Every structure is written in C-alpha cells, then in structure tokens.
Amino acid sequence: MAKSTGREPAAKKPDDVGKPPPVVREPAASPDAAKRPAAAKGGASTSVQGAALGGKPWRESRLAMVRRARRTNRELAEVYPYAHPELDFENPFQLLVATVLSAQTTDLRVNQTTPALFAKYPTPEDLAAAPPEELEEIIRPTGFFRAKARSLLGLSAALRDRFDGEVPGRLDDLVSLPGVGRKTAFVVLGNAFGVPGLTVDTHFGRLVRRWKWTEETDPEKVEAAVAAIFPKKDWTMLSHRVIFHGRRICHSRKPACGACPIAHLCPSYGEGETDPEKARKLLKYEKGGFPGQRLKPPPDYPGRPAPELGAR
Numbered sequence: 001m002a003k004s005t006g007r008e009p010a011a012k013k014p015d016d017v018g019k020p021p022p023v024v025r026e027p028a029a030s031p032d033a034a035k036r037p038a039a040a041k042g043g044a045s046t047s048v049q050g051a052a053l054g055g056k057p058w059r060e061s062r063l064a065m066v067r068r069a070r071r072t073n074r075e076l077a078e079v080y081p082y083a084h085p086e087l088d089f090e091n092p093f094q095l096l097v098a099t100v101l102s103a104q105t106t107d108l109r110v111n112q113t114t115p116a117l118f119a120k121y122p123t124p125e126d127l128a129a130a131p132p133e134e135l136e137e138i139i140r141p142t143g144f145f146r147a148k149a150r151s152l153l154g155l156s157a158a159l160r161d162r163f164d165g166e167v168p169g170r171l172d173d174l175v176s177l178p179g180v181g182r183k184t185a186f187v188v189l190g191n192a193f194g195v196p197g198l199t200v201d202t203h204f205g206r207l208v209r210r211w212k213w214t215e216e217t218d219p220e221k222v223e224a225a226v227a228a229i230f231p232k233k234d235w236t237m238l239s240h241r242v243i244f245h246g247r248r249i250c251h252s253r254k255p256a257c258g259a260c261p262i263a264h265l266c267p268s269y270g271e272g273e274t275d276p277e278k279a280r281k282l283l284k285y286e287k288g289g290f291p292g293q294r295l296k297p298p299p300d301y302p303g304r305p306a307p308e309l310g311a312r
Contacts, residue, residue, distance in 0.1 A: 076241040083240035086293040092167035092192035108293040112309035128156035151179025169193040190236035199239040203246030210268040256282040
C-alpha cells in the first residue's frame with residue numbers, strides 16, 4: 001500500500017507558498033442585491049427565511065439552488081486551494097485512530113496527543129495488546145478517554161483478526177469496526193484511499209443548512225441531500241472546503257459575515273457580524289494570522305504549524 005501524504009493531491013499550489021495569503025476577498029456584490037436570485041425556469045420553488053432579507057422569504061427553484069451550490073464550491077476552491085484533512089497521519093491506520101479520537105474534541109488536541117500514542121503503539125497488533133489503563137492515560141487529553149480506549153482496542157483487534165492488520169478500503173468493512181460510523185469511514189476512504197465521500201460533521205451540517213442546500217438535520221439525510229447536488233468526484237474536496245470555511249469564517253455562534261468571500265451567495269448573510277473590520281477580528285487560524293490545527297501541515301499550507309502539547 002502506498003504511503004499516504006495526509007491530504008488530497010488535487011489542489012494546485014499557490015504561487016506565494018510560505019507567504020500569508022490575503023485574509024479574504026470582499027463580496028463581489030452588495031449582499032442585499034445578491035440575496036434575490038432570479039427564479040430559474042422549471043423545478044419546484046422553495047421558500048425559506050433568510051436573515052439577509054429581514055425575515056422575508058427566500059425563493060429559488062431547485063435548479064437555481066443547485067447552480068448556487070456548485071458556484072459556492074468553485075469559489076471556496078479559490079479561497080482554500082490548500083484545503084486538506086486537519087488530522088496528522090502517515091498511513092490509513094493512523095488516520096483511522098485519529099478520526100476516532102477526534103469525536104467531541106478539536107483536531108488540534110488529537111494532533112497533540114497522537115505522536116506519543118503512535119510512538120508506543122505503531123500497528124494494530126501493538127494497539128490491540130495495549131493495557132487499557134496505559135492507553136487511557138495517553139489519550140486522556142482528547143476527552144471521553146475510556147469509551148475511546150474501548151473503541152481503539154476493539155477496532156485494532158478486529159483489524160488484526162479479520163483484516164490481517166490492514167485497514168480495509170470498503171465502507172461496509174470500515175463501519176463494521178467498533179467505534180467507526182459513516183463519518184469516520186468516509187474520512188478514511190476519501191483521504192487514505194482516494195474513494196469519494198462526504199464528511200458530515202457539525203461544521204458541514206451547519207453550513208449546508210445556512211446555505212439552504214438542505215433543511216435536513218440527520219447526518220445521513222444531509223449526506224444524501226448534498227450528494228444529489230454534486231458529482232461524486234467532488235465530494236471529498238467539497239467536505240474539506242466546507243469544514244475549512246466553518247472553522248475559519250462561518251462560525252457557529254458568531255459568523256464573520258462582513259469578512260466572508262462568499263457572502264454574495266449566502267441566504268443567511270446577516271446572522272453574524274457584518275461590519276468588515278469587526279468581522280476580520282473574528283477570523284481564525286491562517287485567515288486570522290494564527291497557527292493551524294496540524295503539527296505537520298502539508299507543504300502548501302499558508303499558515304503556521306500548531307504547537308506541540310505543552311508548548312507555549
């Protein structure tokens with residue numbers, strides 16, 4: 001099996017590698033004017049409440065929504081040409097373990113924890129034989145460490161006993177492992193095996209609802225709704241771009257609407273801070289000039305590496 005690089009290979013490197021990029025692009029059109037797309041011919045019309053319209057209905061056909069969604073993806077690709085999985089890993093097993101640990105915590109905390117874990121237990125066979133108390137102590141910083149330790153011990157034993165110590169590259173096999181659901185499976189398939197998949201985490205679900213791509217809240221229904229909008233080949237990179245945007249600009253409690261480069265495409269513009277200067281102060285990671293979440297980011301990542309655990 002070829003060694004994974006820890007990211008999707010498709011993105012073109014920016015010309016100014018190593019230099020901080022411009023924070024964001026300003027919206028291409030005034031938000032008020034852009035919140036009223038003309039209804040396309042054909043298809044059912046939908047009506048939802050958009051913050052940008054002061055509570056007035058946002059109406060567009062299915063075809064218009066699909067076109068807007070695909071344009072959003074294209075523009076996010078320009079904003080985040082370096083989008084990648086934000087977990088440090090060197091092979092499919094490391095990615096699987098890191099993704100299981102990432103539940104209910106940040107990727108940064110996982111990345112600060114896994115170096116010691118992988119140094120002591122580098123293979124499924126090693127991890128399956130780990131004393132539970134020792135494993136729990138190592139992964140304690142990620143939270144819910146007892147439940148996560150049980151999952152890691154169980155999936156490692158299953159890999160050893162059922163898959164000859166190798167991480168399988170099929171969805172059905174992955175979700176059969178203890179502690180592995182569809183979201184974890186698609187992270188591994190998309191980033192370690194090149195199999196397209198949508199990663200519906202909290203950021204992804206929140207943003208696609210804000211953008212009115214779907215009103216579903218169940219992750220599997222969100223996955224199905226978004227999968228129907230985009231070609232399969234786009235799914236993995238779309239996931240990275242949406243999650244990047246959710247972490248950096250379109251935050252849960254206070255999105256930085258006034259500094260958002262795709263505000264002209266957003267029906268929910270105005271839910272957050274619209275003043276450009278105040279909005280820029282809300283930007284996170286490389287967009288705000290701060291370290292990212294990976295200790296070992298890809299070469300084309302324009303931000304600073306995250307600090308190791310305990311570093312100041």
